[in-house]
Amino acid sequence: MSHILVIEDESVIRTAVDRLLTRRGYKVNTAESVEEAEQKFDLKSFNLILTDVRLPGVPGTEVINRAPGVPVLIMTSYASVRSAVDSMKQGAIDYIAKPFDHDELVMLIERTLKQEKLGRKTEVLKSDLDKTYPVDGMVGKCPAMQEVCRRVTKVAPTDSTVLILGESGTGKELVARALHEQSLRKDAPIVTVNCAAIPETLIESELFGHEKGAFTGADSARTGLIEAAEGGTLFLDEIGELPMAAQARLLRVLQNGEIRRVGSEQSRLVDVRLIAATHRDLKQRVQEGEFRSDLYFRLRVVELNLPPLRERGQDVVELAEFLLEKTRKQLNRSPMKLNPAAVETITTYGWPGNVRELENALERAVILCEEDEITPDLLAIDSAHSAASQPATPTAASADLSLEEYFRQFVLENQDQMTETELAKRLGISRKALWERRQRFGIPRSKKGGN
Numbered sequence: 001m002s003h004i005l006v007i008e009d010e011s012v013i014r015t016a017v018d019r020l021l022t023r024r025g026y027k028v029n030t031a032e033s034v035e036e037a038e039q040k041f042d043l044k045s046f047n048l049i050l051t052d053v054r055l056p057g058v059p060g061t062e063v064i065n066r067a068p069g070v071p072v073l074i075m076t077s078y079a080s081v082r083s084a085v086d087s088m089k090q091g092a093i094d095y096i097a098k099p100f101d102h103d104e105l106v107m108l109i110e111r112t113l114k115q116e117k118l119g120r121k122t123e124v125l126k127s128d129l130d131k132t133y134p135v136d137g138m139v140g141k142c143p144a145m146q147e148v149c150r151r152v153t154k155v156a157p158t159d160s161t162v163l164i165l166g167e168s169g170t171g172k173e174l175v176a177r178a179l180h181e182q183s184l185r186k187d188a189p190i191v192t193v194n195c196a197a198i199p200e201t202l203i204e205s206e207l208f209g210h211e212k213g214a215f216t217g218a219d220s221a222r223t224g225l226i227e228a229a230e231g232g233t234l235f236l237d238e239i240g241e242l243p244m245a246a247q248a249r250l251l252r253v254l255q256n257g258e259i260r261r262v263g264s265e266q267s268r269l270v271d272v273r274l275i276a277a278t279h280r281d282l283k284q285r286v287q288e289g290e291f292r293s294d295l296y297f298r299l300r301v302v303e304l305n306l307p308p309l310r311e312r313g314q315d316v317v318e319l320a321e322f323l324l325e326k327t328r329k330q331l332n333r334s335p336m337k338l339n340p341a342a343v344e345t346i347t348t349y350g351w352p353g354n355v356r357e358l359e360n361a362l363e364r365a366v367i368l369c370e371e372d373e374i375t376p377d378l379l380a381i382d383s384a385h386s387a388a389s390q391p392a393t394p395t396a397a398s399a400d401l402s403l404e405e406y407f408r409q410f411v412l413e414n415q416d417q418m419t420e421t422e423l424a425k426r427l428g429i430s431r432k433a434l435w436e437r438r439q440r441f442g443i444p445r446s447k448k449g450g451n
């Protein structure tokens with residue numbers, strides 16, 4: 001049984017998390033501060049520590065130093081994304097923004113404990129994968145993916161700005177990380193910001209920082225995420241969602257290498273390489289007046305186009321085999337293979353959620369598989385959702401149905417019967433991505449929903 005320590009000074013949250021985790025079969029201890037936790041327990045004996053950042057006494061991040069080797073998850077309020085980034089730099093495994101829902105927290109904990117258990121094994125696996133696939137575990141032999149790999153290798157060591165285009169789940173973040181890993185900046189941080197996830201009112205101060213008194217509530221000066229990436233790489237995901245005012249500021253960074261905090265008259269120099277990504281047609285956003293053309297041209301110094309999985313031919317089978325092997329090793333299962341019918345299903349399905357959806361389907365199959373063969377039923381691809389027979393998939397008969405419309409329709413039709421986790425899985429996206437899209441497309445969660 002895994003043993004978890006929860007450090008949280010707000011008693012309502014502490015009790016709720018304690019109850020939730022105990023119900024899920026974990027052994028849980030709680031404390032209101034790092035000092036209290038140290039007095040009562042041997043911090044190093046826990047399998048995982050979940051802590052708030054702001055606590056009476058020393059900040060929660062201090063447990064990273066006081067319990068070396070124990071994975072630490074940080075709970076933080078939304079407004080302090082920056083402190084979460086800092087904690088990650090100090091060695092926290094991950095963070096979760098409050099308010100979080102129970103499923104989200106449990107998933108994060110399960111994942112972290114799984115990773116902790118695998119520990120060194122994963123390291124070995126990673127180096128195996130690196131040997132097999134020259135661009136950091138990126139699988140793909142079709143001409144379009146080969147071109148992407150060639151360009152990644154060529155452009156990574158330069159400081160050029162890169163724009164990565166592709167549908168959701170096609171591997172944009174993987175490419176951004178590969179670019180960083182193969183660059184001279186690899187020992188400095190890569191800071192990832194999802195522009196769609198930060199409210200419009202906060203994005204400028206989150207990215208560029210602000211001076212004391214720059215706006216109501218700014219009671220102290222703060223550095224932004226761009227400065228946090230100093231010497232490294234800034235990955236701006238979903239850049240198509242960046243509001244106009246922030247676009248103007250970003251342009252200045254690209255043109256002059258200078259950053260001006262909100263509320264400041266002075267600029268300071270920053271040394272950051274920018275990689276941006278979007279699933280949107282940016283050129284069209286420019287034509288619609290939603291995106292600055294000068295910024296667009298600055299961004300696409302090098303453009304990488306990731307094709308949707310349905311256009312990658314036989315790559316889908318190689319990817320499935322690769323992901324199957326990766327997942328079964330991570331889950332400590334003996335060798336498995338796809339049977340011919342599963343290969344057929346994988347080849348004919350349209351994969352609207354792209355590689356992420358394939359990854360989820362295989363993870364589920366590995367977990368449920370009792371023999372050494374993956375059969376189509378384990379993949380749980382609803383034949384009604386296959387490319388050939390489902391008019392509601394974006395790849396199918398109604399090709400004119402955009403991904404957004406497909407998403408909207410799917411969520412509205414299914415949210416009363418499915419939990420957010422199930423919805424996200426079926427759409428082949430993460431829960432975070434589901435949340436972001438609900439915000440973006442204005443689809444609130446239904447009251448009847450599963451969680």
Ligand SMILES: Nc1ncnc2c1ncn2[C@@H]1O[C@H](COP(=O)(O)OP(=O)(O)OP(=O)(O)O)[C@@H](O)[C@H]1O
Pocket residue numbers: 137138139140166167168169170171172173174175237279319355356359429433
């Ligand atoms: N070519 C590939 N080879 C191996 N794994 C891949 C490949 N492409 C994507 N993946 C895996 O698929 C998952 C989704 O990829 P990633 O998060 O990079 O997609 P994305 O385009 O950034 O998605 P989103 O737009 O939804 O954020 C990741 O786990 C990634 O490692």
